Amino acid sequence: MVDVLTEIEIKLPVNVVSDYAMNPDHAPEWYVNIHSAEWKTPRPMTIGSQIAFKAKFLGRELAYIYEIMEYEPGKKLVMKTAQGPFPMETTYTFESLDENLTRMTLRNTGNPTGFSKVFSPFMSTMMRKANMKDLKKIKSILEG
DSSP, X not given: OEEEEEEEEESSOHHHHHHHHTOGGGHHHHXXXXXXXXXXXXXXXXXXXXXXXXXXXXXXXXXXXXXXXEEETTTEEEEEEEESSSOEEEEEEEEEEETTEEEEEEEEEEOOOTHHHHXXXXXXXXXXXXXXXXXHHHHHHHHO
16 A cells, blocks of 8 residues: 655645646656646546646556546545556645645555556555655746
C-alpha cells in the first residue's frame, strides 16, 4: 500500500492556485514526470471526465487514464486510474490561509501490482520526492 501526502504554501489566492493546478492541460508544465495530457471526454471538467496521461517513472514509460471522481472548484479534486499500470488515487486540496496565501496538498494512495510491486517498499519515498519536486515547480511557476 502506498499513501503519500505532500503540501506546499503558495503566495497567491486560492482560486488562482486551484484553477491552474486542477487544469489537466497544465500537468506537463509542473509535473516533472508527466509528458502529456489528453482529454478522452469533452471539456469542461466534470465528475466522470477522463484524461490520458503519459509519464515516466522508475525509468519506465507509463500510460494511464485518470477518471475524475470528485470535483469542487477551488477546493478539491479526486482522480482515480480507470486504466493503467497500477490502481492509484490522486487528491488535490486547496486551503486559503489568507487572501494571498494558499496551502495545496497532494495525496497519492494505491496498491502497486505487477512490475511496480517489486518497488513497493521504495515507492512511497520515491513518490514523496517526486511530489515535492512537482509542488516546488508549481509554486515557482505561479509565484513567478
